[in-house]
Amino acid sequence: MPQKVGGTMKSLKTFNLDADVIRIVRSKPNQSEYTNVAIRAYHNKESEFDVSLITTRRLLVILGLRKDCPEQIKVLINHHLYE
Numbered sequence: 001m002p003q004k005v006g007g008t009m010k011s012l013k014t015f016n017l018d019a020d021v022i023r024i025v026r027s028k029p030n031q032s033e034y035t036n037v038a039i040r041a042y043h044n045k046e047s048e049f050d051v052s053l054i055t056t057r058r059l060l061v062i063l064g065l066r067k068d069c070p071e072q073i074k075v076l077i078n079h080h081l082y083e
Contacts (some may be wrong), residue, residue: 029058057081 017025027033037053047051051059062079 025031025035041050060077060081064074064081069077
């Protein structure tokens with residue numbers, strides 16, 4: 001039965017997905033949000049990636065993991081995220 005959460009109707013569904021897709025979704029911090037965004041993007045046939053949909057925290061984590069990110073920036077990111 002659908003439930004209203006934060007102004008949006010939510011409903012729990014079960015789908016059969018490929019194992020690699022399950023691994024991708026499980027690696028995301030908010031699996032429901034990730035799945036919603038991915039399905040809407042595919043449904044709307046959006047060809048451009050909308051970086052504004054990614055949280056600042058997630059962007060900082062990704063930037064901090066990049067090999068080409070300067071060490072000084074990584075220090076600032078780690079301080080902001082983990083201290």
